[in-house]
Amino acid sequence: PIPALMVETRHCHAVRTRFDGRLLMFKGVKTIISCPDNEEVQHKLILLPPGDIDSIQSNLSSDDRDYLHEIGATLCTHQLTLDYSMWNAQQIIRAVLPNDIDEVTTSFETIGHIAHVNLRESQLDYKQIIGQVVLDKNGPRIKTVVNKMSDIQETFRFFKMEVLAGSDDMRATVRENGCSFTFDFSQVYWNSRLHTEHRRVVDCLTSCDVVCDVFAGVGPFVVPAAKKGCRVYANDLNPTAYQALCENARINRVENRIRAYNLDGREFVKKLVQEIATSQLLGKPATAGCNFQDSSMSPMFSHVVMNLPAVAPQFLDVFKGLF
Numbered sequence: 001p002i003p004a005l006m007v008e009t010r011h012c013h014a015v016r017t018r019f020d021g022r023l024l025m026f027k028g029v030k031t032i033i034s035c036p037d038n039e040e041v042q043h044k045l046i047l048l049p050p051g052d053i054d055s056i057q058s059n060l061s062s063d064d065r066d067y068l069h070e071i072g073a074t075l076c077t078h079q080l081t082l083d084y085s086m087w088n089a090q091q092i093i094r095a096v097l098p099n100d101i102d103e104v105t106t107s108f109e110t111i112g113h114i115a116h117v118n119l120r121e122s123q124l125d126y127k128q129i130i131g132q133v134v135l136d137k138n139g140p141r142i143k144t145v146v147n148k149m150s151d152i153q154e155t156f157r158f159f160k161m162e163v164l165a166g167s168d169d170m171r172a173t174v175r176e177n178g179c180s181f182t183f184d185f186s187q188v189y190w191n192s193r194l195h196t197e198h199r200r201v202v203d204c205l206t207s208c209d210v211v212c213d214v215f216a217g218v219g220p221f222v223v224p225a226a227k228k229g230c231r232v233y234a235n236d237l238n239p240t241a242y243q244a245l246c247e248n249a250r251i252n253r254v255e256n257r258i259r260a261y262n263l264d265g266r267e268f269v270k271k272l273v274q275e276i277a278t279s280q281l282l283g284k285p286a287t288a289g290c291n292f293q294d295s296s297m298s299p300m301f302s303h304v305v306m307n308l309p310a311v312a313p314q315f316l317d318v319f320k321g322l323f
Contacts, residue, residue: 001077003048003056006035011071012044018067024049028086036078045078053077089137096129108134109192111185112172113143117164131164143167146185158238161186176220177202179227179252183218183244190218198224205230205303212272212301214265214315215308218244219258222305226254233301235261235268259298265306266318273322276300 002024007015012032016023023031024047033045048056053075060068068074084092089106097104101122108115115134119127131145144166148159161170170186176195183190198220205211207229213222216234218241226232226249236242242262249255261268279298304319306312 001079002050003053004045004076004078005048005068005073006043006076007046007073008042008071009044011073012046015046015071015073018064019046022049023047026082026086027088029080029082033078045076047078047080084136089133092133092137093126093130096133097123097126105130106134108145110142111190111192112174113141114170114172114185115142115145116161116185117145117147119147127162127164131166135165144169146170158187158189177224179219179223179248181218181220181223181244181248182251183248184240187240188218188238188244189241190220194220201305202228209303210299210301211303211305212269213305213307214268215306215312216245216260217241217307219248221307222258223248223252223254226257227252230257231299232258233261233272234258235263235265235272237262237264265308265315269315269318270322272301 005015005019016032025031029047031047033047035041035043035045057065057075087095090104093106094104103120103123105117105119105123108117110116115138117130117134119130123130127147131147134145135142145164146161147164149162150160170184171182172185172190173180173182174190174192175181176192177199181190201221202224205225205228209225209230211222211225211230211232213232213234216222216236217238219234222232222234222245234245236245239262242260245258246255246260249258249260261272263271276298280300306315308315
């Protein structure tokens with residue numbers, strides 16, 4: 001039970017104003033409720049924070065006691081039942097975790113229907129509970145909760161994931177910068193927090209530009225660039241990312257402006273420059289599958305995107321002597 005003030009309905013607003021900051025404040029619980037006793041139809045209960053009625057009474061100022069006496073308000077108790085729906089994720093996880101674990105993880109990256117959390121080592125013994133709470137409190141939008149199990153895979157650039165709660169469905173669809181991207185999140189690299197950087201780079205381009213993306217992934221740079229009117233050479237070593245890139249080009253109806261490759265970055269640049277030179281020398285597309293619909297030749301790129309900060313500088317030497 002918690003303490004409450006039984007007040008005539010006509011005085012409720014005045015009492016709430018007078019005792020502002022001293023009433024029960026709990027998400028999902030109304031401060032003013034009807035009296036459980038049906039005979040008290042002219043009265044309401046104003047809920048107070050948990051405490052002893054005698055202590056509350058003794059802590060009231062003389063002015064407050066006189067005011068409550070004047071309006072006929074009385075202190076009483078009310079049996080308040082709190083269920084799971086009334087607690088937010090942070091409150092529940094804080095109650096579950098031991099006191100020596102200071103950090104409560106409830107934030108996550110959203111990838112379509114997937115919530116990607118980064119749990120600390122101290123929280124791993126409670127990972128299923130944390131995952132279930134995150135799922136419960138963010139459904140039905142979130143259907144799967146995953147945790148990163150390792151650092152990024154060096155060759156194909158993706159994290160090993162484990163499903164903490166929900167369905168084991170890692171194929172996600174994301175809307176970003178006016179484009180739709182579909183991919184297997186467990187097999188490719190995607191970071192929703194980079195959407196501003198993706199837009200910033202694309203905003204620097206004009207429809208006349210020709211772009212070479214050496215580490216294109218599933219297409220967060222090249223698809224919106226192609227949609228803007230650019231012609232794009234896009235490459236990724238990861239075969240799953242390459243397949244998703246081709247699919248996303250089709251989904252967004254820009255396949256006629258993107259030529260995709262599945263090669264090592266250095267091999268891609270060398271092959272591409274050779275193809276372009278041959279095309280321009282012969283005056284025809286570099287390959288029979290050239291799909292740049294507005295050109296009979298393969299144009300030289302005017303911009304290079306290398307979105308792999310850790311190692312991208314190591315690939316710069318490939319451009320020496322190519323021009």
